[in-house]
Amino acid sequence: MEAKVDIGARSATPPLTERQEARRRRILHASAQLASRGGFDAVQMREVAESSQVALGTLYRYFPSKVHLLVATMQDQLEHMHGTLRKKPPAGETASERVAETLMRAFRALQREPHLADAMVRALTFADRSVSPEVDQVSRQTTAIILDAMGLTDPTSAQLSAVRVIEHTWHSALITWLSGRASIAQVKIDIETVCRLIDLTEPDAKQERKK
Template sequence: MGMVTDSEDVTENGSALARSQAARRRRVLDVTLAMADRGGFDAVQMRDVAAEAGVALGTVYRYFESKERLLLEANVEQVELLGERLLERPPEGTEAVERVVDVLNRACRWLTRRPDATAAMVRALGSARPTEADAVARISTSMGQIITAAMHAGEPTERDLAVARILTQVWLASLVGWVGGVDGPEVIARDLERAARLLIA
């Protein structure tokens, strides 16, 4: 549970100011996710987020410099949550390939089960600008860790890291394709499985 750093630290700080700020931030994030869940990127409108979270529009912008950042931060948490879930019930399979495929499939199912929220995340990822680089990096790092963890216990080798990185990229590109309407969710699963089998001997 020691993965998240910033937000949690603030929560622990007993100062009343910090506490109310953390609470506000949380409310905004929650509202954002809820709205993204039903309607995707376009359904998340800054004015609405502010109104529903009970804060002023300017306050939302004080916490999140842009709509993309807001959506990215909300989804960093989600992906990290996904990582924890996957750890709780470890991937099945005796071979590394099998475990990785299993984990990728589960991740895929988990994401496509909330299509609008995922679409919103992907669109934010796809139109991210350098200011949001750190949030984008956090997401792909999380995904990379999920994959290396599935390979085997202990430190991943150089090669493991390279393979995980490629799989993360295939994962991202597949999602972009899916959100862009190029192909359906079954194609994501197929592509990921094929990539895993080709990369992990």
């Protein structure tokens, strides 16, 4: 039986008005700009408020803490990456090759902004239960990117399990690279290795194992 996944699911909060959405976008842009210049410590809520031209109290209504803000910034950055990836889909012949290519392209995009990448990953690491909605959005966006590369809209439970392991490995690879404990070459090897899990979820592979 196939397990359906709603990768676009959102919290039950009312949708933002056009003005509120514009304000939120300014806040996320300011957060990304400050993080790009100086990393996690450079993102101060007062400076974000000033840069985005919103009152400090308004900023806290949108994002209760810096961690909430930076995790939301990561989701926003992934969403932009997803749009770019859709314009130029991966060229690999197999699903595993396409996912590996996609994740390495996303990784290299983050590599070009190391301070921003470090700030977002640190926020994701620090996130507690209060940040669950924002963390879930990051996970859903990453899942959507992987499923698009696989060419799937209705994944099986086995395929979703493989996607989760790939997602965890990708995030772990980001952490080890940012901390200087892994080279880009090693990250590429790890990503390509874990993406081979996708081959095990293919119907032909399952039939082969039953023989």
